[in-house]
Amino acid sequence: MSHDRKFHLDPAAMSAIKQHSIGCFYLWGAEATAWDKLTFVVHHAEKFVSLARATPKPFIYHFAKSGRISRISLSA
Numbered sequence: 374m375s376h377d378r379k380f381h382l383d384p385a386a387m388s389a390i391k392q393h394s395i396g397c398f399y400l401w402g403a404e405a406t407a408w409d410k411l412t413f414v415v416h417h418a419e420k421f422v423s424l425a426r427a428t429p430k431p432f433i434y435h436f437a438k439s440g441r442i443s444r445i446s447l448s449a
């Protein structure tokens with residue numbers, strides 16, 4: 374999980390994600406309190422696990438504060 378939403382824009386990071394078949398989740402809240410982030414992760418834990426198990430790697434998903442989930446394209 375990361376707050377850095379730029380991995381898909383960095384050629385070296387994208388190469389590593391693809392080469393090592395990484396599953397990555399971008400989270401909102403870089404400026405949020407640790408409690409707010411923890412609450413969000415616990416609330417959505419089943420969805421994280423479900424996506425991680427069901428989605429062939431590599432992948433990147435973005436979880437918005439609203440709970441909306443978007444898949445980020447890995448094509449360059």
